[in-house]
Amino acid sequence: MQIILSLSAALVAVAFFILVIYLVKTLKSLQAILTGVSKTLKEVEKHLEDVTTETTLLLKKTNVLADDFQHKAESLNSVVDAVKDVGSTVSKFNGTLNNLSTSFDRQVEENKEKVSQIIQWSDVLLELKDKWRARKQSKNENTPNERQRVRSN
Template structure:
């Protein structure tokens, strides 16, 4: 019977030791869970801050995108106007070339006539100058005679 009492005592002591170690382990687990709870709480606060900042950043990014879109549309209008001016200048230049070509062609065709007209013009100017000179000479003689 003594053996039975000793065996029960050993089992009781073993159970007590097991309970003590399980208790220590559970306390360590509890401390770890408390620290993890604190860490998760802090992380949650940080995530709220990051979420708020991300939302603000997204709003600013959307405003910037709208501003860029408006400026791009304004710039497109300016570019279109400059293109139209360029097209107009190109058409005007083409017209000037056509007029110049036509004048040059007509001048080549009527070169003799132009030469004659210039010669007749020179003759007319010379005659006019001579008439003025004679008239001036007559007026001068009349004044001298008086």
């Protein structure tokens, strides 16, 4: 029975040795895998740092652009207000021109008769002026002829 026990113990020892060999191989494979995972995680961490840095820069630029946009929007508001003021001024000016035009039309209507008389008198004066020029011109034309007559006599 001792032989059976010795053989059993030897068999258990060989089985345990084989088990240990497979465990060592498995653990070495696991170590290689974990080393690869560790390298991958380091690379991912580096990429995340780069992404974080770029994201921070992008956020800063976005904030600067937002501030610039806000400033320009405020400037644009003042321009819009100025344009509104110009529009109001033009509207008031148009209203004043309309009032003046209406007043002028009313005064023309009221003084239509007087304007008509002034135009008639100016026509008469122009006719008199033309007649006066015509007489003056005819006198100037007659004057040399009379001189020639006086010389002939």
